[in-house]
Amino acid sequence: MLRLAIAKNCNFFSKTLATNVDQTIAVNRFANYLKKTSNVTSHRPFSLTTARFCEANEEKEGEEEGDENVHKLYKKYAGTPRDRSKIIPVETSIEYLKSAAFQSTYGDKKVWELYRRVHKGQLPKSKTRKTCIRGNVIATGSPCPICRDEFLVLDYRNLQLLKMFISPHTGDVLSYQQTGLCQKQHTRLLVNIERAYDLGLLEYEVPHREFDYADYYDVYKKPTFQPK
Structure with a gap:
């Protein structure tokens, strides 16, 4: 049974x-x-996917805009949210950081805090991608925090944006591994922060140096006794 x-x-x-x-x-x-x-495919401009909007072989950095591949890419996405041909003045970016639209998008957090890198494998690469924009068009499915928002302009006058990438504890510029910026935007960030330092727009701590005044003044020299 x-x-x-x-x-x-x-x-x-x-x-x-x-x-x-x-x-x-x-x-x-x-x-x-x-x-x-x-045949209908929908693409989100800021989606966290690994989909590429360019061809399999990426164009090398520094190619002319008259290249055939770049022209096809711009012709396909011109006028869409991925179009970056329009130049946004820094004054507009400063007003944007103080507006209600910026608060509703990012809140009290910095522009890079909610960003997550998309990478192959378990561990990310040591360096981020070279650039997110090719031929005045966003050519990746996960652009960096600066490239994905066209109203975030890195400029030495845009102090509120620059301070988001400076550590409040040490005063050092945050690494691109933490912020997720592409190499082109990170280099632009370093240049504008140094310009702001040189013009006195940003405060920074000068490293303390100790001098031996005995090298310059005889008064501070220790007396030397010669044995008889």
């Missing part, structure tokens, strides 16, 4: 499992069919 009951349960379980597997296969086939037949 026990063997008969076990056999009946195993038979029922095998039939149920086979039915579930068949349903899963049918659903997957239908999903693949929809993908093949559908």
Whole structure:
């Protein structure tokens, strides 16, 4: 009796499992069919995906805008939220940081705190990507915190934005591994922070130096006794 009951349960379980597997296969086939037949694709400008909007072979940095690949990329996404051909003046960026739109987007957090890098594998690369914008168009699915918002302009006069990338404890510029900035924007950040330091717009702590005044004044020299 026990063997008969076990056999009946195993038979029922095998039939149920086979039915579930068949349903899963049918659903997957239908999903693949929809993908093949559908030509409409929707792209989000700030989506955290690894989708590339450029071709498989990325254009090298410094290519001319008249290149055929860059021209196709700009022609495809011109006028969309990924278009970066329009130059935003720094005065507009300063007003944007004080507006209600900035508060509703970022709140009390810094512009890079909610950003997460998208990378292949378990660990990210030591360096971020070279640039997020190619041919005046965002060419990646996860642009850095500066490239994704066109109203964030790195300039030595935009002090409120520059202070977000300076550590309040040490006064050092935060690394791109922490902020997620691409190499081009991080270099621009360093240049504008140094300009703000030189013009006295940003305060920084001068390192303390000790001098031996005996090298300059005879009064501070220790008397030397020569043995007779």
